[in-house]
Amino acid sequence: MVRLLELAHSKPILALSALATHFILHNDEWDNTFHVFLGIWTVVFTGFGVAEYAFGSQANTIGAAVRASTSAAAVYLGVLITSILLHRGFFHRLRKIPGPLPARFTKFYNVFAGVLPSFQYYKKSEEWYKQYKTDVIRTGPREVTVYCADAIPLIHGPMSRCRKGPWYAGSAHIGGASTHTTRDKEEHKRRRKTWDHALNVKSLRDYEPRLNRHALALMSQLKEEAKQPSVRLTNWVNFYSFDVMGDIGFSRSFGMVERGEEDEMIKLLHKSMEPLSIFGHVNWGLNLATRTTAGAKPLMDHINWTANVLKERSKITPKEKDIFTWLLDPTTSEVSPELNADSRLLVVAGSDTTAATLAWISYELCKNLKTQAKLRKEIDAIAPSKSHLEVEDVANCAFLDGVINEAMRLHPAVPSGVQRETPPEGIALPNGTYIPGRIIVWMPIYCLQRDPRYFAEPLTFMPERWTDEKPSAVIDKRAFMPFSTGIYNCVGQKLAMMELRSVTANLIRNFEITFADGEDGTEILEKSRDCFTTNVGKLDVKMKPRYKA
Numbered sequence: 001m002v003r004l005l006e007l008a009h010s011k012p013i014l015a016l017s018a019l020a021t022h023f024i025l026h027n028d029e030w031d032n033t034f035h036v037f038l039g040i041w042t043v044v045f046t047g048f049g050v051a052e053y054a055f056g057s058q059a060n061t062i063g064a065a066v067r068a069s070t071s072a073a074a075v076y077l078g079v080l081i082t083s084i085l086l087h088r089g090f091f092h093r094l095r096k097i098p099g100p101l102p103a104r105f106t107k108f109y110n111v112f113a114g115v116l117p118s119f120q121y122y123k124k125s126e127e128w129y130k131q132y133k134t135d136v137i138r139t140g141p142r143e144v145t146v147y148c149a150d151a152i153p154l155i156h157g158p159m160s161r162c163r164k165g166p167w168y169a170g171s172a173h174i175g176g177a178s179t180h181t182t183r184d185k186e187e188h189k190r191r192r193k194t195w196d197h198a199l200n201v202k203s204l205r206d207y208e209p210r211l212n213r214h215a216l217a218l219m220s221q222l223k224e225e226a227k228q229p230s231v232r233l234t235n236w237v238n239f240y241s242f243d244v245m246g247d248i249g250f251s252r253s254f255g256m257v258e259r260g261e262e263d264e265m266i267k268l269l270h271k272s273m274e275p276l277s278i279f280g281h282v283n284w285g286l287n288l289a290t291r292t293t294a295g296a297k298p299l300m301d302h303i304n305w306t307a308n309v310l311k312e313r314s315k316i317t318p319k320e321k322d323i324f325t326w327l328l329d330p331t332t333s334e335v336s337p338e339l340n341a342d343s344r345l346l347v348v349a350g351s352d353t354t355a356a357t358l359a360w361i362s363y364e365l366c367k368n369l370k371t372q373a374k375l376r377k378e379i380d381a382i383a384p385s386k387s388h389l390e391v392e393d394v395a396n397c398a399f400l401d402g403v404i405n406e407a408m409r410l411h412p413a414v415p416s417g418v419q420r421e422t423p424p425e426g427i428a429l430p431n432g433t434y435i436p437g438r439i440i441v442w443m444p445i446y447c448l449q450r451d452p453r454y455f456a457e458p459l460t461f462m463p464e465r466w467t468d469e470k471p472s473a474v475i476d477k478r479a480f481m482p483f484s485t486g487i488y489n490c491v492g493q494k495l496a497m498m499e500l501r502s503v504t505a506n507l508i509r510n511f512e513i514t515f516a517d518g519e520d521g522t523e524i525l526e527k528s529r530d531c532f533t534t535n536v537g538k539l540d541v542k543m544k545p546r547y548k549a
């Protein structure tokens with residue numbers, strides 16, 4: 001034992017152990033097992049201190065034993081960290097790919113330089129693209145950001161060999177993996193099939209009457225609200241999208257539109273998503289944080305809330321089919337952890353995204369009053385005798401779809417894109433760049449959709465580019481991917497389009513909307529937060545009724 005302790009005092013031995021640790025682990029992914037290393041190091045160095053106190057010759061007081069173990073830990077971790085940084089900086093397989101220097105050492109740089117203080121990381125991605133003028137930028141120790149549409153089939157397309165990155169599994173230890181967060185392709189395929197059934201054309205037809213009821217309820221509340229000089233539209237579209245999700249997802253009435261006030265549950269959802277804005281960049285940090293009581297609390301509260309909603313849903317047989325009619329196993333009353341995770345997925349994926357998009361559509365229509373008038377003309381021509389337009393009535397209005405697409409192009413609800421990891425053999429992009437295997441790849445949707453190579457006059461709100469009027473303004477349609485693309489694309493996109501069409505059409509039919517006094521859209525532009533999905537800043541509008549009171 002004494003001999004062993006002497007070895008542990010030897011700085012060269014400690015340094016060699018650190019180098020060996022780095023050598024063994026450097027090609028592995030340890031983002032979601034970092035806590036195991038922390039545990040092992042704590043046990044080893046604490047054990048060393050205790051053994052030193054009990055058997056060693058150099059430390060016979062507690063203070064001396066603590067000093068001995070701390071100094072051994074400092075040498076070991078110091079060498080380990082130095083070795084990691086040297087490797088990342090100068091020897092890594094990505095060393096030839098240009099990008100901000102600090103980002104190759106640590107993703108904390110991206111948090112401080114890109115996320116904080118505005119929480120709009122996609123703008124930093126855009127800035128880097130302008131600065132480096134190249135399609136592949138190294139934005140992390142083992143991460144690249146790719147800006148060209150040619151790479152989409154390889155990274156996101158149906159035949160892509162990339163898989164989801166470690167970000168997805170960051171908090172799976174709390175509530176289990178959802179269909180969205182599982183990284184296992186086979187498991188995803190199996191679970192996705194049920195979702196496909198729940199949201200296919202036939203099922204959507206079953207949900208239509210409820211969509212109509214919710215849009216109608218929203219319009220009647222807005223008619224009351226329109227008497228005020230200023231209406232916080234962002235709140236109302238949030239209430240609407242949550243109510244729809246509660247009803248179509250779980251046959252449950254959240255009643256937010258009726259009450260006209262934000263439910264605690266919306267706050268809870270946003271709180272549970274906030275850590276993603278920062279920890280989306282430091283995957284191991286997300287995993288560690290959610291292993292602490294304080295870090296896990298908002299997520300845990302939201303998981304428990306959605307699990308309860310599902311538990312109650314599982315006890316009833318709703319009169320009208322809902323999404324969980326398809327997802328729940330009819331042979332058992334037990335709700336599996338998988339399904340609990342999917343219940344949270346439904347709430348997160350289905351509500352904030354739609355609400356944010358409705359808010360951005362309204363923002364663009366307030367900013368572009370001529371487009372608003374043109375849209376109104378188109379909408380007025382549809383079923384003029386009806387006071388409320390139903391989903392079916394607005395299913396084929398090209399200009400309406402143009403407005404929606406254009407708002408999603410300029411303001412995608414998942415602006416920074418989604419994380420993928422290259423297959424072990426890597427991928428070779430059409431431009432000749434080779435991205436090695438097991439590298440994290442992001443394609444910022446916000447940047448692709450504002451790229452002049454793919455959209456003429458990219459910063460102009462031009463719904464006509466999506467209609468017969470100006471199709472040449474869409475140069476490469478592949479770059480338009482607000483719902484992502486490939487096997488992991490948005491399963492709810494048809495439902496989302498039905499909601500967006502129905503609310504936008506009725507809003508424009510019933511009201512002329514303009515920015516409220518003192519509002520110019522700055523808040524929504526500057527205060528929207530990218531927390532994977534967007535938590536939009538406020539938008540206040542003036543609503544001039546077009547109907548007879």
Ligand code: HEM
Nearest residue numbers: 179180349350353354357413414418483484490491492496
């Ligand atoms: C404008 C509205 C919406 C937008 C922009 C949007 C966008 C997206 C995006 C970009 C993804 C890919 C996420 C990833 O790869 O990590 C996704 C996935 C998903 N979305 Fe949507 N979404 C919207 C509305 C909805 C709605 C209404 C539902 C309701 C059911 C929904 C359900 C889902 C689900 C379940 C997934 C996971 C699919 C999978 O992993 O197989 N989304 N969505």
